[in-house]
Amino acid sequence: MLQLLLATKTRQELLQGDAHGAALTRSLTTWDLLAIGVGSTVGTGVFSITSQVAAQQAGPAVLLCWCAGGAGCMLSALAYMELSARLPVAGSVYAFAYHALGEVFAVVGAGCITLEYGISASAVAANWGDKFRTLVASLGAPSFASHLTTKIGPATLSFPALVVLLLVTALVYVGGDLGKRFARVSSALAVLLILLMVAAAMTKFQAEHFDPFVPPEFGPAGVMSGCVTTFFGFLGYDEVCCMAGEAVEPQKSVPRAVLGTVFIATLLPALGSVALVGFLPCSDIDANSGFEVAFRQRGWTFLSHMVSIGELIVLFVVTYMCFLAQPRVFYALSMHDLLPRRFRDLDEHGTPWFATLWTGLLLVACGALLPFSTLANAISGGVCVAFNLVNCSLIVMRGERVAVRHLGVALVAFNLFSFLAAVLLQHGGQGLLAWSRIASVACSIVTLLALVLLARQLGASQDGGQGEEAFYRVPYVPWIPCCAIVFNNVMLSSLKAQDFLLLAVYLLLVVCPYLAATLCRFKKRRHSTVEVSLAAEAR
Template sequence: MIFSPDESMSCAGYGSVPSSDIGAAVRYNDDACNGSGGRNAKSHHPHHSYELNRHMSLFDLVSVGVGATVGSGVFVLTGLIAHTLSGPAVSVSWLIAGLAACASGLCYAELGGRFPSVGSTYVYAKETMGDCAAVIAGAASAVARSWGDKVVEYMKTFEDEDKTSSLYQFFISTLDPGYGINFGAFFVSLVAVLLLLDGVKESKHVTNFFTILKVFLVIFISVTSMILVKKENLIPFVPPEFGAGGVIRGSTSSFFGYIGFDGRYMIHLSQCGFGLGITYSKSRSFKEICCLSGEAIDPSRNVPRAIIITLLIVTSLYVVASLGLAGMVPYQDISEASGFPDGFRYRGYNWTADLTALGEITVLPLCVLVTIMAQPRLNFTMAMDGVLPPFFAEVDEKQNLKKGTKVAGAVMIIIATVVPFAHLDDLISSGILIAFTITDASIILVRHTSPHDEPFKLERLLIVFHVLSLVSGLLFKNCISEEETGHAVRVMTLTSCAGSLIIGNLIRTKCPRVDEADPGFFLTPAVPILPLCGCFVNILLITRMELKSLIVLFGYLVFALLGHLYNLHRGRLPAENIVEISRFDDAWWR
């Protein structure tokens, strides 16, 4: 139904949203506020949706995806991973990350076509209360902070006589004043927010232009570096001081390059009863392509296509570029902060280094622009559920979420200015891996079901599979980090891996598939094998993270869950949600 100007909307929490502000732009399903829909993940309809002008073509969606993902990964992390973690095998790290991302990306492709709604499907407060603007802004500010550091790094390559000029000293002191403050990040974040205040329709032309420029830049540095490859720089391909553990940990950091997909569709896993309150863990990093599906032309077809095309383009660019860098310069001499520009200078190609550095500075801010696009739409959805104040749902005369953009942008700018890049990288990567894992599991719950005589068998098997995968990852971490691993540890590792295979086979054979004849959208192939492989790889990579990053992430999840329970206690959620949650908790373990 369409809300008329004299009606108002009131779900739970902060109260009603005047429909006069949104009636022209938003269309809701009849069950949007009564809690009657959206609970069954196998439905083809989200809990609620709204429609803005559908103006995003397939090319626009691919531009958003590529623009979001190709950036700090190749320009910032490649040199760091090659120098400190993987050596010449940095390309293998990117490939492992790409394959795991591909498994999850195909799941996103189906869910993006199955539930093509703007702002995704954050329905219940137990999911949405975990999502705060600061963490979304953290994903964007990691790139924004990197941009400011890039400008300073480039200016420090000037000739000595240039460094004595007052103009040079002014820029250095402004961009890098110390105390952990970076005004370069402040500037680029501010510009991105100002562009988005005019709306996605207006800013997409900027996105398309800079995405094309960015792809050409990566192709240029890849081809040039491959021409300069020396075979001796690639030997040994996996340095003994890093070993296989370094390659795997490098792939964990490489996941920062695959944050352009929207894990918010994993909410449908929670609607099946899995994850309960933590499905929101880190989905805010995957927001660009799927979150714009409500503004996409023919989203059921174009959103999956855009995700798959983006995966192919991004993985190819990362693998080729990283292989070129590792072959052009000995890994011991690769700069951690400015890999490609310093690599070209190392080989005497100063003009190529300057062109690459300027190109990076020019195109890297695009990641900030496309990363912050989704936040106002998420705030809008949460405001519709009464979780956030009503002003987040206000739409101006151009159907833009201007107030939501201002608030989200302000938080992003603050974090980008004061939080160092290094403090965000591992935290984002570990959160992304959890989001991938939950999304993979959500596809299994959508496409399979428990036997009639054994309710919740599928859910229980998935829990056991994830526990065994975690044990396997921890044991495998011990095997590759210790030079001499005991026989018992190796046996336990193989046993837990075998247990994961057995459980996966039980899911495949004992849990019936849900038949969908001609669903009208992309279907993930090889379910449940492909999603289970994605889950296993993701958990394996999670165990390779630094302990302090995992502790911070765990603290965030606990905070999100406590926030959700607090709102249940205060009655901010509709009563029927509380009843369903209690019933579900009892039923799982009967």
């Protein structure tokens, strides 16, 4: 049974996985991948997270938060860059974990990125519906806006969100050149809108709004909290790697697109934070709609409405980009018989049409039934788990080349104790403060020892092997991926207990059917082995 759970796929098996059916069409250039990455990341950061952090957590230091979040994201992005060049197939973390860690970890990874792509697409569509109703009401039709939602038991169904999901499903289903053109044009439009907002706000820039840079009421703790919040504004850059199975020259185009996406996703919100704080004192910034309310307070009604409409456009783009990756995840699962074979069916454009239709049905159902306000942090936690799986996969792949002993034990110890140290530092109770600090120091020491063990044994893996293909390689392994794991664990430890519980329940719902199916496979294999043995004895 354990052998089945930890079964891995070789690189050749993953690359030749399309032997079961038609292969995805490789038609995405670096610019196409960059458009997908930028379109899935930049909107949320500028339109909502910047104003929230500036008003409630860090003040003018929101700029520092974005820079720190970008640096932390880049640590994991480096691992994505190497692994997507090594394994340019659909599935992203699912494929990486299947190759390095085993099938059960691949299933966990697939569940985590389904949270990031599929469930998030429903959440963004629901947010689009709320923004649309607010805009309609502000334009003088509050009665019409009130009829755009209806109650279904405890859940609220938004008709605008439903329309958005149906439109996105149709757009992804059509695929081909239309989808590529839409990705390019919409991402460029989103970036242009953000730059126009920044330029308009900078015309009234006042440097005194940045004094003090870290307001006393927030302090370093507020800046740390802001870093956690801004980190979640980068989620989606890894979608580029999920599309690697359709990339032209993936060894070059995917790493470039990932690097460009993280850079732009850091630069634009940083510019937006400077412009917003310079335009309006942090005490006057609206936490939910920073730029829109700021322009309205100045009497710039046209710009205020333009921002509201632009936000709808950007949220639609984000919904499309998140949706785009999910059928590729289902396709990858189907290629290895973890989903029915129909999910690998492709149309004449190379689009997984059956997986796309089922994704649309799934997201419409999620949009009607799930309370996204309580799921947001659990989604972010799932993404952190996925990031850690990617970094662990990189370390294991490097370790395989130099036959590292006890690699799994050291890696599990590093992950577990670095997470415990972060939890104890952030959530140590007042009455147990001294004990929590002692336990945190002990966990940190074990973490450091595990890192030293990994570093000593992985030193020989820094050089490329003879006959290896030329592709991007992360320097200073395991130091960089281990730093990324620590950073991700700090982000994870910031979640509340109910968020961890929701994430654990979701992952159990993902893994339990897989475990049941694996148990059936194990029994069938054992039964067939017994039959073969009996037949051999009969001869």
